[in-house]
Amino acid sequence: MEIIKNISSLETYEVRQPVLRAGKPIESCQFDGDDLPTTKHFGIYNDEKLVGVVSVFNKINNIFKGPNQFQIRGMAILSEYQKRGFGEKLLHHCEVFIKSQNGTLIWFNARESAVSFYEKSNYNKVGALFSIPEIGPHYLMKKEIDPL
Template sequence: MFEIKRIDLREAISLRQKVILPGANFEECKYAGDDSKDTMHIGAFSKEQLVGTASFYKEHNSKLKGKNMYRLQGLAIDPEHRNELRGQTLILFGENLLAQNEIDVLWCKTRASNLPYYQHLGFHETGDTYNHKEKGLQVLMVKHL
């Protein structure tokens, strides 16, 4: 059984600790805006076990055109459940919730190596890039909902 639903911050951070920042403590895995009432944390469950998470933040980006924007951040899929379309399903579920609330732009920053993944989901490069000393080349991507 596979289920997608909204989750609380603690659940999202527990998977971020495992997948994105192994060895980090709880506070180090928090992102700005995690506690905001406008933030949505979405989880993918397999047999009642959390195997994927994505967070959506109400955040305007002045480099993009649009009125109502959200940012995708913290996409984390348990390595044992990759290539099962969990990430794609999480993002599409979040997009549907955002579209129902008249959000017209979803954006994210990702490593250059992840471009094909996000392009497959309908995101487009904006031409805005920067080099992050730990993560390498980062690219601003956007999707109009």
């Protein structure tokens, strides 16, 4: 049985570290804005074990119009739990939360290797492939969402 809970930024490190920052120091797991009151962290548990995390930031990207933009960051599922639907459930949970905040646009920088995962949930690439230092090639992706 899986369940999604609100977690703290520190709790995300348990999954951010092995999945997104493997071989890097624990400090690299901290993201700017992690502890802002408007930032939310969600964890998905399988039989009480934390297997995936994601964070939502109330952050405007000037490339897009409109004030109610949200950024998704740090989406990560432990490798042995990937491709079992946990990521999609977490992503959907973010969307429900963002709608509850009257968000109208979700954007993020997606690892090139994860673009197809997001396309399955109807996110679209914007612009060309670019590189984030020490992390790798990314695409900006976005989805406009309808209010609840």
